């Protein structure tokens with residue numbers, strides 16, 4: 001590995017020396033000696049350097065490769081070649097890191113009338129991870145979700161889903177169909193339908209194929225509805241009209257309707273606002289259940305709720321990541337304390 005690295009570096013260096021852009025006006029003998037020395041390290045370098053060694057007594061051909069083409073002296077091209085190679089390796093490593101993630105935001109910026117609601121934001125969500133996003137009002141949490149879901153287009157930066165889908169190139173409908181479900185703050189359910197019908201109406205799946213197999217369709221649908229009712233703690237309420245549910249139950253129903261779409265990533269914005277303590281606790285359990293089979297990003301102010309989630313926390317402030325880690329670590333961070341107390 002080390003040898004390969006050295007050989008690669010020397011090959012780069014030699015390439016830089018032998019191309020017309022490389023080299024400098026050093027005494028004719030010096031670079032040749034240097035190449036001979038390096039040739040001892042790697043055979044590749046020895047071969048590349050050989051043509052110049054063949055004419056050591058003639059100053060002109062030796063000096064010629066070290067011209068940069070404009071007659072300007074270049075002291076040493078070596079650090080530059082090494083730098084370029086390191087940069088290339090770093091970019092490759094970044095690409096590999098991106099491909100292993102479910103959601104990848106890098107250097108994202110979004111301004112509204114010159115005000116940066118999102119400012120050079122970088123965030124990575126792993127496959128199967130649940131992440132809590134906290135941060136004071138106006139930190140950019142909702143705007144971040146708008147960008148992920150294609151509602152808002154960033155001015156700058158990368159937003160990738162599943163490693164290589166560039167979300168900035170797709171609209172809201174396309175992004176939703178790719179498996180990103182979003183729950184807005186206000187529940188939007190069909191009030192005049194029962195809980196079960198709300199879920200049935202939201203079911204996704206290869207309808208045409210299933211419709212050809214009517215019985216299997218019924219059974220598959222029934223099983224999915226049962227599972228969603230159970231997850232969302234609404235089995236007992238299946239015949240209830242959505243209009244008659246409590247605020248908390250409506251929120252769960254909407255989460256259920258999103259689950260019916262079978263998303264790989266679920267974005268949930270302030271789900272427990274206005275809920276009772278009991279509903280809040282139940283919501284934390286419900287999201288933990290959901291996170292067993294898919295990734296979840298949940299924005300929430302309620303610290304009891306965030307603690308109950310028991311997941312990694314990211315604190316946003318002025319459109320950037322202020323702090324990240326366990327809730328204990330983040331809430332003890334002086335920067336976080338300052339922005340919360342400084343409001």
Ligand SMILES: Nc1ncnc2c1ncn2[C@@H]1O[C@H](COP(=O)(O)OP(=O)(O)O)[C@@H](O)[C@H]1O
Pocket residue numbers: 112117135136137138139140141142143144
């Ligand atoms: N469409 C918009 N037009 C103008 N300003 C906006 C728009 N959306 C958000 N903002 C501003 O961006 C900032 C971040 O807002 P938001 O993302 O809603 O914060 P959070 O959800 O963290 O409270 C706020 O100052 C808000 O006023």
Ligand SMILES: [Mg+2]
Pocket residue numbers: 141142143
């Ligand atoms: Mg918000």
